[in-house]
Amino acid sequence: MAARAIWKGVIKIGTLSVPVKLYSAVQDRKVHFRLLHKTDHEPVKQQLVAADTGDAVEYAQVRKAYPITRGRLVMLEGEELEKLQPADSRDVEISRFVDPGEIDHRWYERAYYLGPDGNVKAYFAAVAALEHKQKEGVARWVMRDKSYVGALRADRGYLMLITLRHADEIIAADALKAPGGRALEARELQMAEQLLAALHGKFEPSQFRDEYRDRVLELVETKAAGRKPKVVAFRPKKQKEDQLADALEASLSGIKRKARG
Amino acid sequence: MAEEDLEDLQPSGLRSFWTGTITFGLVTVPVALYAATRPRGIALKMIAPDESPVQRRYVCSKDGELLDADDIVRGYEIEKGKFVVVSDDELEAVEPRKSREIDLRLFVDRDDIDPMYYDKAYFLVPGGGTNKAYRLLAEVMEKKNQAGIATFVMRAKEYLVAIIAENGILRAETLRFEDEVRKPGDVGLPEPAKVPPADVKKFEAQIARHAKKLDLHELIDDYSERLEKLVAQKEKKKEDIVRAPEESSDEDEGGGAEVVDLLAVLSRSLGGTTAGRKPAKRAASKKKAPAAAKRKPAKKTAAKRKTPAKKRA
Secondary structure (H helix, E strand, C coil): CCCCCCEEEEEEECCEEEEEEEEECECCCCCCCEEEECCCCCEEEEEEEECCCCCECCHHHCEEEEEEECCEEEEECHHHHHHHCCCCCCEEEEEEEECCCCCCHHHEEEEEEEEECCCHHHHHHHHHHHHHHCCEEEEEEEECCEEEEEEEEEECCEEEEEEECCHHHECCHHHCCCCCCCCCCHHHHHHHHHHHHHCECCCCHHHCCCHHHHHHHHHHHHHHCCCCCCCCCCCCCCCCHHHHHHHHHHHHHHHHHHHHC | CCECCHHHHCCCCCCCCEEEEEEECCEEEEEEEEECECCCCCCCEEECCCCCEEEEEEEECCCCCEECHHHEEEEEEEECCEEEEECHHHHHHHCCCCCCEEECCEEEEHHHCCHHHEEEEEEEEECCCCCHHHHHHHHHHHHHCEEEEEEEEECCEEEEEEEEEECCEEEEEEECCHHHECCHHHHCCCCCCCCCHHHHHHHHHHHHHCECCCCHHHHCCHHHHHHHHHHHHHHHCCCCEEECCCCCCCCCCCCCCEECCHHHHHHHHCCCCCHHHCCEEHHHHHHHHHHHHHHCCCCCCHHHHCCCCCCCC
Protein backbone atom coordinates (compact mmCIF):
# COMPACT_ATOMS: atom_id res chain seq x y z
CA MET A 1 0.00 0.00 0.00
CA ALA A 2 1.34 3.37 -0.90
CA ALA A 3 2.17 5.63 2.01
CA ARG A 4 0.74 9.11 2.34
CA ALA A 5 2.98 12.04 1.52
CA ILE A 6 3.56 14.26 4.53
CA TRP A 7 4.70 17.34 2.67
CA LYS A 8 5.11 18.73 -0.84
CA GLY A 9 7.93 20.95 -2.00
CA VAL A 10 10.17 21.93 -4.89
CA ILE A 11 13.87 21.12 -4.92
CA LYS A 12 15.91 23.98 -6.35
CA ILE A 13 19.24 22.97 -7.80
CA GLY A 14 20.74 26.11 -9.26
CA THR A 15 18.35 27.08 -12.04
CA LEU A 16 16.56 23.71 -12.10
CA SER A 17 13.46 22.68 -10.18
CA VAL A 18 12.18 19.26 -9.15
CA PRO A 19 8.72 19.10 -7.56
CA VAL A 20 8.64 16.38 -4.90
CA LYS A 21 6.48 14.70 -2.28
CA LEU A 22 8.02 13.75 1.04
CA TYR A 23 7.45 10.37 2.72
CA SER A 24 8.82 9.09 6.01
CA ALA A 25 11.48 6.45 5.32
CA VAL A 26 11.57 5.12 8.87
CA GLN A 27 8.89 3.95 11.25
CA ASP A 28 8.97 3.21 14.94
CA ARG A 29 8.02 -0.33 15.92
CA LYS A 30 8.37 -0.03 19.65
CA VAL A 31 5.91 -1.67 22.03
CA HIS A 32 3.77 1.14 23.38
CA PHE A 33 3.07 1.29 27.05
CA ARG A 34 0.80 3.67 28.81
CA LEU A 35 1.95 5.45 31.91
CA LEU A 36 -0.33 4.69 34.84
CA HIS A 37 -0.75 6.00 38.35
CA LYS A 38 0.86 3.40 40.60
CA THR A 39 -1.86 3.25 43.24
CA ASP A 40 -5.06 3.14 41.16
CA HIS A 41 -3.68 2.10 37.73
CA GLU A 42 -5.47 4.97 36.04
CA PRO A 43 -3.73 6.47 33.01
CA VAL A 44 -1.78 9.63 33.68
CA LYS A 45 -2.02 12.79 31.62
CA GLN A 46 0.21 15.80 31.27
CA GLN A 47 -0.83 19.05 32.80
CA LEU A 48 0.62 22.50 33.24
CA VAL A 49 0.82 23.49 36.88
CA ALA A 50 2.12 26.47 38.82
CA ALA A 51 5.43 25.33 40.27
CA ASP A 52 4.82 26.87 43.69
CA THR A 53 1.17 25.96 44.33
CA GLY A 54 0.64 22.95 42.08
CA ASP A 55 -2.54 24.56 40.71
CA ALA A 56 -3.48 23.75 37.12
CA VAL A 57 -2.71 26.48 34.57
CA GLU A 58 -4.45 26.82 31.20
CA TYR A 59 -2.12 26.64 28.21
CA ALA A 60 -3.69 29.76 26.70
CA GLN A 61 -2.63 31.75 29.76
CA VAL A 62 0.97 30.63 29.74
CA ARG A 63 3.60 33.10 28.59
CA LYS A 64 7.09 32.20 27.47
CA ALA A 65 10.27 33.63 28.95
CA TYR A 66 13.96 33.31 28.31
CA PRO A 67 16.14 32.84 31.41
CA ILE A 68 19.07 35.27 31.22
CA THR A 69 20.59 34.73 34.63
CA ARG A 70 19.42 32.81 37.61
CA GLY A 71 16.04 34.14 38.61
CA ARG A 72 15.94 36.79 35.86
CA LEU A 73 13.82 36.29 32.83
CA VAL A 74 12.99 38.20 29.68
CA MET A 75 9.33 37.82 28.83
CA LEU A 76 8.54 37.07 25.20
CA GLU A 77 5.16 37.80 23.68
CA GLY A 78 3.51 35.35 21.32
CA GLU A 79 3.70 37.95 18.56
CA GLU A 80 7.44 38.44 19.02
CA LEU A 81 8.03 34.70 18.84
CA GLU A 82 5.90 34.40 15.72
CA LYS A 83 8.03 37.01 14.01
CA LEU A 84 11.12 34.85 14.58
CA GLN A 85 9.61 31.98 12.63
CA PRO A 86 11.02 31.39 9.19
CA ALA A 87 9.00 32.60 6.21
CA ASP A 88 6.71 30.00 4.72
CA SER A 89 8.01 28.44 1.51
CA ARG A 90 7.80 25.31 -0.63
CA ASP A 91 11.39 25.56 -1.80
CA VAL A 92 14.07 23.07 -0.85
CA GLU A 93 17.19 25.08 -1.66
CA ILE A 94 20.34 23.12 -2.34
CA SER A 95 23.24 25.34 -1.32
CA ARG A 96 26.13 23.05 -2.20
CA PHE A 97 27.11 19.53 -3.15
CA VAL A 98 29.66 17.68 -1.05
CA ASP A 99 31.47 14.37 -1.26
CA PRO A 100 29.82 11.38 0.41
CA GLY A 101 31.18 10.91 3.93
CA GLU A 102 31.83 14.63 4.44
CA ILE A 103 28.65 14.84 6.44
CA ASP A 104 29.40 12.55 9.35
CA HIS A 105 26.54 10.16 10.06
CA ARG A 106 26.19 11.69 13.55
CA TRP A 107 24.55 14.68 11.89
CA TYR A 108 21.88 12.53 10.28
CA GLU A 109 18.61 12.56 12.13
CA ARG A 110 15.68 11.17 10.16
CA ALA A 111 15.38 9.90 6.63
CA TYR A 112 12.63 10.74 4.14
CA TYR A 113 12.03 9.43 0.66
CA LEU A 114 11.20 11.95 -2.00
CA GLY A 115 8.86 10.95 -4.77
CA PRO A 116 8.17 12.87 -7.97
CA ASP A 117 5.25 15.30 -7.82
CA GLY A 118 4.42 15.73 -11.46
CA ASN A 119 7.63 16.19 -13.41
CA VAL A 120 8.87 12.57 -13.40
CA LYS A 121 11.64 13.25 -15.92
CA ALA A 122 13.26 15.99 -13.87
CA TYR A 123 13.08 13.75 -10.79
CA PHE A 124 14.90 10.80 -12.35
CA ALA A 125 17.34 13.08 -14.14
CA ALA A 126 18.32 14.50 -10.72
CA VAL A 127 18.73 10.97 -9.34
CA ALA A 128 20.94 9.94 -12.25
CA ALA A 129 23.06 13.09 -11.97
CA LEU A 130 23.62 12.61 -8.21
CA GLU A 131 24.58 8.99 -8.86
CA HIS A 132 27.02 9.87 -11.66
CA LYS A 133 28.62 12.73 -9.76
CA GLN A 134 28.72 10.78 -6.48
CA LYS A 135 27.64 13.83 -4.52
CA GLU A 136 25.31 14.71 -1.70
CA GLY A 137 23.43 18.03 -1.61
CA VAL A 138 23.06 20.24 1.46
CA ALA A 139 19.42 21.28 1.53
CA ARG A 140 17.50 23.95 3.43
CA TRP A 141 13.76 24.18 3.70
CA VAL A 142 10.90 25.26 5.92
CA MET A 143 8.30 22.71 6.90
CA ARG A 144 5.47 23.45 9.35
CA ASP A 145 7.03 26.73 10.55
CA LYS A 146 10.39 25.14 11.24
CA SER A 147 13.55 25.43 9.22
CA TYR A 148 15.49 22.28 8.42
CA VAL A 149 18.87 21.44 7.03
CA GLY A 150 19.20 18.11 5.30
CA ALA A 151 21.31 15.93 3.07
CA LEU A 152 19.90 15.19 -0.39
CA ARG A 153 21.10 11.82 -1.62
CA ALA A 154 20.43 9.29 -4.30
CA ASP A 155 19.32 6.05 -2.66
CA ARG A 156 18.63 2.89 -4.64
CA GLY A 157 17.42 4.88 -7.64
CA TYR A 158 15.36 7.42 -5.71
CA LEU A 159 15.90 10.72 -3.93
CA MET A 160 16.29 10.70 -0.19
CA LEU A 161 16.39 13.64 2.17
CA ILE A 162 17.92 13.08 5.62
CA THR A 163 17.38 15.85 8.16
CA LEU A 164 20.53 16.99 9.93
CA ARG A 165 21.05 17.95 13.54
CA HIS A 166 22.05 21.48 14.45
CA ALA A 167 25.64 22.43 15.13
CA ASP A 168 25.23 22.79 18.88
CA GLU A 169 23.46 19.46 19.31
CA ILE A 170 26.54 17.42 18.57
CA ILE A 171 29.43 17.15 20.98
CA ALA A 172 32.54 17.22 18.81
CA ALA A 173 34.56 14.04 18.95
CA ASP A 174 37.69 16.01 19.82
CA ALA A 175 36.07 18.01 22.63
CA LEU A 176 36.58 15.07 24.96
CA LYS A 177 39.78 13.48 26.10
CA ALA A 178 40.08 9.72 25.81
CA PRO A 179 40.55 7.83 29.05
CA GLY A 180 44.25 7.44 29.74
CA GLY A 181 46.42 4.88 31.47
CA ARG A 182 49.49 2.78 31.01
CA ALA A 183 50.36 1.99 27.42
CA LEU A 184 48.64 -1.09 26.03
CA GLU A 185 50.86 -4.10 25.49
CA ALA A 186 51.73 -5.04 21.94
CA ARG A 187 50.73 -8.63 22.54
CA GLU A 188 47.30 -7.67 23.79
CA LEU A 189 46.77 -5.34 20.85
CA GLN A 190 47.77 -8.07 18.46
CA MET A 191 45.44 -10.60 20.04
CA ALA A 192 42.58 -8.10 20.06
CA GLU A 193 43.14 -7.47 16.36
CA GLN A 194 43.08 -11.20 15.68
CA LEU A 195 39.86 -11.48 17.64
CA LEU A 196 38.29 -8.67 15.60
CA ALA A 197 39.42 -10.31 12.37
CA ALA A 198 37.90 -13.62 13.47
CA LEU A 199 34.59 -11.95 14.23
CA HIS A 200 34.61 -9.79 11.10
CA GLY A 201 31.70 -10.04 8.70
CA LYS A 202 29.26 -8.14 6.56
CA PHE A 203 26.52 -6.00 8.04
CA GLU A 204 23.20 -7.56 7.11
CA PRO A 205 20.37 -5.70 8.85
CA SER A 206 17.99 -8.59 8.08
CA GLN A 207 19.94 -10.81 10.48
CA PHE A 208 18.77 -8.79 13.45
CA ARG A 209 15.26 -8.80 14.73
CA ASP A 210 13.68 -7.07 17.67
CA GLU A 211 12.95 -10.29 19.59
CA TYR A 212 12.46 -8.42 22.81
CA ARG A 213 9.23 -7.01 21.46
CA ASP A 214 7.76 -10.50 21.09
CA ARG A 215 8.95 -11.47 24.55
CA VAL A 216 7.39 -8.41 26.15
CA LEU A 217 4.07 -9.24 24.49
CA GLU A 218 4.40 -12.80 25.86
CA LEU A 219 5.05 -11.33 29.31
CA VAL A 220 1.93 -9.22 29.02
CA GLU A 221 -0.13 -12.27 28.00
CA THR A 222 1.25 -14.31 30.90
CA LYS A 223 0.30 -11.61 33.35
CA ALA A 224 -3.07 -11.01 31.72
CA ALA A 225 -3.84 -14.73 32.20
CA GLY A 226 -3.08 -14.31 35.88
CA ARG A 227 0.14 -16.30 35.79
CA LYS A 228 3.30 -15.12 37.47
CA PRO A 229 6.20 -14.30 35.15
CA LYS A 230 9.61 -15.77 35.91
CA VAL A 231 12.08 -13.17 37.14
CA VAL A 232 15.71 -14.06 36.56
CA ALA A 233 18.57 -11.76 37.39
CA PHE A 234 21.75 -11.66 35.38
CA ARG A 235 25.11 -10.91 36.88
CA PRO A 236 27.84 -10.06 34.40
CA LYS A 237 31.31 -11.35 35.14
CA LYS A 238 33.91 -8.94 36.35
CA GLN A 239 37.39 -9.12 34.96
CA LYS A 240 40.55 -7.86 36.59
CA GLU A 241 43.13 -5.96 34.59
CA ASP A 242 45.71 -8.79 34.78
CA GLN A 243 43.14 -11.22 33.34
CA LEU A 244 42.82 -9.31 30.07
CA ALA A 245 45.56 -11.19 28.21
CA ASP A 246 44.19 -14.53 29.42
CA ALA A 247 40.68 -13.61 28.27
CA LEU A 248 42.00 -12.64 24.82
CA GLU A 249 43.96 -15.85 24.53
CA ALA A 250 41.05 -18.01 25.62
CA SER A 251 38.72 -16.18 23.16
CA LEU A 252 41.08 -16.81 20.27
CA SER A 253 41.60 -20.49 21.03
CA GLY A 254 37.85 -20.86 21.49
CA ILE A 255 37.23 -19.44 18.02
CA LYS A 256 39.93 -21.64 16.50
CA ARG A 257 38.42 -24.72 18.13
CA LYS A 258 35.02 -23.81 16.73
CA ALA A 259 36.47 -23.30 13.25
CA ARG A 260 38.15 -26.70 13.37
CA GLY A 261 35.17 -28.56 14.74
CA MET B 1 -3.73 10.33 28.21
CA ALA B 2 -0.01 10.02 28.18
CA GLU B 3 1.67 7.27 26.29
CA GLU B 4 5.25 6.61 27.03
CA ASP B 5 7.84 8.01 27.47
CA LEU B 6 9.23 7.65 30.92
CA GLU B 7 12.17 9.43 29.37
CA ASP B 8 10.15 12.58 29.91
CA LEU B 9 10.48 12.01 33.60
CA GLN B 10 14.21 11.46 33.56
CA PRO B 11 16.92 14.08 33.77
CA SER B 12 17.85 15.16 30.29
CA GLY B 13 20.94 13.27 29.46
CA LEU B 14 23.16 14.40 32.27
CA ARG B 15 22.93 11.10 34.04
CA SER B 16 23.97 7.75 32.76
CA PHE B 17 21.14 6.07 30.83
CA TRP B 18 22.37 2.52 31.15
CA THR B 19 25.25 0.71 32.76
CA GLY B 20 26.43 -2.70 31.74
CA THR B 21 29.18 -4.58 30.02
CA ILE B 22 30.43 -4.78 26.47
CA THR B 23 31.86 -8.18 25.71
CA PHE B 24 33.90 -9.36 22.76
CA GLY B 25 35.08 -12.92 22.97
CA LEU B 26 35.68 -13.47 26.67
CA VAL B 27 36.83 -9.91 27.25
CA THR B 28 34.50 -7.75 29.32
CA VAL B 29 34.39 -3.96 29.23
CA PRO B 30 32.26 -2.34 31.94
CA VAL B 31 30.66 0.84 30.61
CA ALA B 32 28.14 3.55 31.38
CA LEU B 33 26.13 5.17 28.62
CA TYR B 34 25.53 8.91 28.29
CA ALA B 35 23.75 11.03 25.69
CA ALA B 36 26.02 12.30 22.92
CA THR B 37 23.68 15.00 21.69
CA ARG B 38 22.32 18.04 23.43
CA PRO B 39 18.62 18.77 23.32
CA ARG B 40 17.53 20.84 20.34
CA GLY B 41 17.04 24.56 20.59
CA ILE B 42 16.52 26.74 23.62
CA ALA B 43 14.11 25.63 26.29
CA LEU B 44 11.97 28.63 27.12
CA LYS B 45 10.46 28.84 30.57
CA MET B 46 6.72 28.87 30.91
CA ILE B 47 5.32 31.62 33.11
CA ALA B 48 1.83 31.95 34.63
CA PRO B 49 -0.09 35.27 34.45
CA ASP B 50 1.10 36.07 38.00
CA GLU B 51 4.71 35.62 36.78
CA SER B 52 5.25 32.44 38.73
CA PRO B 53 6.93 29.54 36.89
CA VAL B 54 4.85 26.84 35.25
CA GLN B 55 5.85 23.20 34.98
CA ARG B 56 4.66 20.33 32.85
CA ARG B 57 3.69 17.51 35.18
CA TYR B 58 1.97 14.18 35.05
CA VAL B 59 -1.31 13.96 36.91
CA CYS B 60 -3.69 11.08 37.48
CA SER B 61 -6.50 11.33 34.90
CA LYS B 62 -9.03 10.23 37.51
CA ASP B 63 -8.34 12.33 40.60
CA GLY B 64 -5.91 14.91 39.22
CA GLU B 65 -3.25 14.05 41.78
CA LEU B 66 0.21 15.44 40.92
CA LEU B 67 2.59 12.56 40.28
CA ASP B 68 6.34 12.09 40.55
CA ALA B 69 8.32 9.48 38.61
CA ASP B 70 8.00 7.11 41.58
CA ASP B 71 4.21 7.26 41.41
CA ILE B 72 4.09 6.07 37.81
CA VAL B 73 4.19 2.55 36.37
CA ARG B 74 4.04 1.18 32.85
CA GLY B 75 0.93 -0.52 31.62
CA TYR B 76 0.09 -2.38 28.41
CA GLU B 77 -3.46 -1.91 27.19
CA ILE B 78 -4.93 -5.36 26.46
CA GLU B 79 -8.41 -4.03 25.79
CA LYS B 80 -9.85 -0.59 25.97
CA GLY B 81 -9.26 0.83 29.43
CA LYS B 82 -7.79 -2.46 30.74
CA PHE B 83 -4.09 -2.56 31.48
CA VAL B 84 -1.52 -5.12 32.48
CA VAL B 85 1.05 -3.44 34.70
CA VAL B 86 4.64 -4.45 34.10
CA SER B 87 7.48 -3.47 36.37
CA ASP B 88 10.98 -2.48 35.34
CA ASP B 89 12.32 -5.66 36.96
CA GLU B 90 9.95 -7.79 34.93
CA LEU B 91 10.88 -6.00 31.75
CA GLU B 92 14.54 -6.54 32.47
CA ALA B 93 13.96 -10.21 33.33
CA VAL B 94 12.44 -10.76 29.88
CA GLU B 95 15.97 -10.57 28.50
CA PRO B 96 18.20 -10.46 31.58
CA ARG B 97 21.42 -10.89 29.68
CA LYS B 98 20.67 -8.38 26.93
CA SER B 99 19.62 -5.88 29.57
CA ARG B 100 23.10 -5.90 31.05
CA GLU B 101 25.41 -6.92 28.22
CA ILE B 102 26.29 -5.71 24.74
CA ASP B 103 27.80 -8.84 23.26
CA LEU B 104 29.80 -8.00 20.14
CA ARG B 105 29.87 -11.14 18.03
CA LEU B 106 30.21 -9.31 14.75
CA PHE B 107 32.56 -6.57 13.60
CA VAL B 108 31.82 -4.83 10.32
CA ASP B 109 33.46 -2.17 8.19
CA ARG B 110 32.00 1.14 9.17
CA ASP B 111 31.24 2.03 5.57
CA ASP B 112 29.01 -1.05 5.42
CA ILE B 113 26.37 0.66 7.52
CA ASP B 114 23.80 2.59 5.49
CA PRO B 115 23.52 6.02 7.16
CA MET B 116 19.73 5.90 7.12
CA TYR B 117 19.95 3.18 9.78
CA TYR B 118 21.59 5.44 12.37
CA ASP B 119 19.28 6.71 15.04
CA LYS B 120 20.75 8.07 18.28
CA ALA B 121 24.31 8.39 19.52
CA TYR B 122 25.53 7.78 23.06
CA PHE B 123 28.96 8.05 24.59
CA LEU B 124 30.28 5.08 26.49
CA VAL B 125 32.58 5.79 29.42
CA PRO B 126 34.58 3.20 31.37
CA GLY B 127 32.35 1.87 34.10
CA GLY B 128 34.61 1.59 37.09
CA GLY B 129 37.61 -0.53 37.86
CA THR B 130 40.20 -0.76 35.12
CA ASN B 131 39.81 0.98 31.76
CA LYS B 132 42.38 -1.16 29.96
CA ALA B 133 39.93 -3.36 28.10
CA TYR B 134 38.01 -0.22 27.09
CA ARG B 135 41.12 1.38 25.63
CA LEU B 136 42.10 -1.84 23.90
CA LEU B 137 38.73 -2.23 22.18
CA ALA B 138 38.68 1.44 21.18
CA GLU B 139 42.18 1.31 19.77
CA VAL B 140 41.76 -1.75 17.57
CA MET B 141 38.32 -0.78 16.28
CA GLU B 142 39.49 2.69 15.38
CA LYS B 143 42.62 1.40 13.69
CA LYS B 144 40.62 -1.05 11.57
CA ASN B 145 37.76 1.43 10.98
CA GLN B 146 35.32 -1.19 12.18
CA ALA B 147 32.19 -1.15 14.29
CA GLY B 148 31.01 -3.87 16.65
CA ILE B 149 27.37 -4.88 16.15
CA ALA B 150 24.99 -6.27 18.77
CA THR B 151 21.51 -5.97 20.12
CA PHE B 152 20.80 -4.97 23.71
CA VAL B 153 17.90 -3.89 25.85
CA MET B 154 17.61 -0.45 27.38
CA ARG B 155 14.49 1.01 28.97
CA ALA B 156 12.12 -1.67 27.86
CA LYS B 157 13.25 -1.61 24.24
CA GLU B 158 15.66 -3.70 22.25
CA TYR B 159 18.17 -1.77 20.21
CA LEU B 160 20.38 -2.76 17.37
CA VAL B 161 23.60 -0.96 18.08
CA ALA B 162 26.93 -0.19 16.43
CA ILE B 163 29.82 0.36 18.83
CA ILE B 164 32.17 2.84 17.23
CA ALA B 165 35.50 4.26 18.40
CA GLU B 166 36.68 7.79 17.63
CA ASN B 167 39.58 9.58 19.27
CA GLY B 168 39.92 6.76 21.75
CA ILE B 169 36.33 7.13 22.94
CA LEU B 170 33.65 4.52 22.43
CA ARG B 171 30.18 5.43 21.26
CA ALA B 172 27.04 3.35 21.05
CA GLU B 173 25.05 4.37 18.02
CA THR B 174 21.62 2.84 17.91
CA LEU B 175 20.52 1.59 14.50
CA ARG B 176 17.01 1.00 13.26
CA PHE B 177 15.90 -2.55 12.73
CA GLU B 178 15.29 -3.58 9.16
CA ASP B 179 11.52 -3.54 9.63
CA GLU B 180 11.74 0.06 10.83
CA VAL B 181 13.31 1.18 7.57
CA ARG B 182 11.06 1.43 4.56
CA LYS B 183 11.97 0.46 1.04
CA PRO B 184 11.03 2.60 -1.94
CA GLY B 185 8.40 -0.02 -2.83
CA ASP B 186 6.78 0.22 0.64
CA VAL B 187 6.28 3.93 0.11
CA GLY B 188 4.83 3.37 -3.35
CA LEU B 189 7.41 5.30 -5.34
CA PRO B 190 6.96 4.87 -9.10
CA GLU B 191 9.14 2.67 -11.28
CA PRO B 192 12.23 4.56 -12.46
CA ALA B 193 11.59 6.31 -15.77
CA LYS B 194 14.02 6.60 -18.66
CA VAL B 195 15.44 10.08 -18.98
CA PRO B 196 17.18 11.70 -21.95
CA PRO B 197 20.94 12.01 -21.28
CA ALA B 198 20.71 15.75 -22.05
CA ASP B 199 18.40 16.22 -19.03
CA VAL B 200 20.84 14.40 -16.77
CA LYS B 201 23.69 16.52 -18.12
CA LYS B 202 21.86 19.69 -17.13
CA PHE B 203 21.65 18.50 -13.52
CA GLU B 204 25.25 17.33 -13.57
CA ALA B 205 26.37 20.78 -14.67
CA GLN B 206 24.51 22.39 -11.76
CA ILE B 207 25.95 19.88 -9.30
CA ALA B 208 29.46 20.56 -10.58
CA ARG B 209 28.93 24.30 -10.33
CA HIS B 210 27.81 24.09 -6.71
CA ALA B 211 30.33 21.47 -5.55
CA LYS B 212 32.02 22.80 -2.42
CA LYS B 213 33.39 21.63 0.88
CA LEU B 214 30.95 21.19 3.74
CA ASP B 215 30.55 24.28 5.90
CA LEU B 216 29.27 23.60 9.39
CA HIS B 217 27.95 27.15 9.56
CA GLU B 218 25.06 25.85 7.54
CA LEU B 219 24.05 23.75 10.52
CA ILE B 220 23.67 26.70 12.85
CA ASP B 221 20.27 26.83 14.49
CA ASP B 222 19.20 30.21 13.09
CA TYR B 223 15.91 30.27 14.96
CA SER B 224 17.79 30.10 18.27
CA GLU B 225 20.15 32.80 17.04
CA ARG B 226 17.28 35.13 16.19
CA LEU B 227 15.73 34.39 19.57
CA GLU B 228 18.95 35.21 21.41
CA LYS B 229 19.30 38.43 19.48
CA LEU B 230 15.79 39.48 20.43
CA VAL B 231 16.48 38.63 24.07
CA ALA B 232 19.73 40.62 24.04
CA GLN B 233 17.90 43.65 22.61
CA LYS B 234 15.19 43.48 25.23
CA GLU B 235 17.72 42.99 28.00
CA LYS B 236 19.65 46.05 26.87
CA LYS B 237 16.52 48.16 26.85
CA LYS B 238 15.51 46.61 30.19
CA GLU B 239 12.25 45.61 28.57
CA ASP B 240 9.91 42.98 30.02
CA ILE B 241 12.38 41.70 32.57
CA VAL B 242 10.90 39.86 35.48
CA ARG B 243 12.40 38.28 38.53
CA ALA B 244 11.33 34.73 38.97
CA PRO B 245 11.43 33.10 42.36
CA GLU B 246 14.21 30.54 42.73
CA GLU B 247 13.01 27.13 41.79
CA SER B 248 13.73 24.68 44.55
CA SER B 249 14.68 21.99 42.08
CA ASP B 250 15.34 22.29 38.41
CA GLU B 251 13.04 19.89 36.64
CA ASP B 252 15.50 19.22 33.86
CA GLU B 253 18.65 18.43 35.70
CA GLY B 254 17.58 17.73 39.24
CA GLY B 255 20.73 19.47 40.37
CA GLY B 256 19.38 22.80 41.56
CA ALA B 257 20.14 26.02 39.79
CA GLU B 258 23.79 25.25 39.20
CA VAL B 259 23.68 23.44 35.92
CA VAL B 260 26.57 21.45 34.57
CA ASP B 261 26.98 21.09 30.85
CA LEU B 262 26.81 17.63 29.31
CA LEU B 263 30.36 18.08 28.05
CA ALA B 264 31.66 18.65 31.57
CA VAL B 265 29.82 15.61 32.90
CA LEU B 266 31.28 13.46 30.14
CA SER B 267 34.78 14.78 30.61
CA ARG B 268 34.68 13.99 34.28
CA SER B 269 33.35 10.49 33.61
CA LEU B 270 36.13 9.87 31.13
CA GLY B 271 38.63 10.75 33.82
CA GLY B 272 39.76 14.12 32.49
CA THR B 273 38.75 17.73 32.93
CA THR B 274 37.76 20.50 30.57
CA ALA B 275 37.50 24.23 30.81
CA GLY B 276 33.77 23.71 31.08
CA ARG B 277 34.10 21.67 34.23
CA LYS B 278 33.15 24.50 36.52
CA PRO B 279 29.42 24.51 37.05
CA ALA B 280 27.97 27.09 34.71
CA LYS B 281 24.74 28.89 35.07
CA ARG B 282 22.04 27.70 32.77
CA ALA B 283 21.74 30.79 30.65
CA ALA B 284 25.48 31.08 30.24
CA SER B 285 25.96 27.49 29.17
CA LYS B 286 23.07 27.64 26.74
CA LYS B 287 24.46 30.74 25.15
CA LYS B 288 27.93 29.37 24.87
CA ALA B 289 27.03 26.24 23.01
CA PRO B 290 26.20 27.69 19.58
CA ALA B 291 29.14 30.03 19.69
CA ALA B 292 31.51 27.19 20.46
CA ALA B 293 30.08 25.19 17.60
CA LYS B 294 30.59 28.12 15.25
CA ARG B 295 34.23 28.39 16.14
CA LYS B 296 34.77 24.70 15.86
CA PRO B 297 35.63 24.34 12.18
CA ALA B 298 38.44 26.85 12.49
CA LYS B 299 40.00 25.89 15.81
CA LYS B 300 39.58 22.22 16.12
CA THR B 301 42.03 21.56 18.90
CA ALA B 302 41.43 24.63 21.02
CA ALA B 303 39.37 22.77 23.58
CA LYS B 304 41.95 20.05 23.80
CA ARG B 305 44.90 22.31 24.48
CA LYS B 306 43.15 24.09 27.28
CA THR B 307 42.61 20.90 29.18
CA PRO B 308 45.54 19.33 30.94
CA ALA B 309 44.44 15.79 31.60
CA LYS B 310 44.27 14.49 35.08
CA LYS B 311 46.43 11.39 35.05
CA ARG B 312 44.66 8.26 36.02
CA ALA B 313 46.44 6.01 38.41
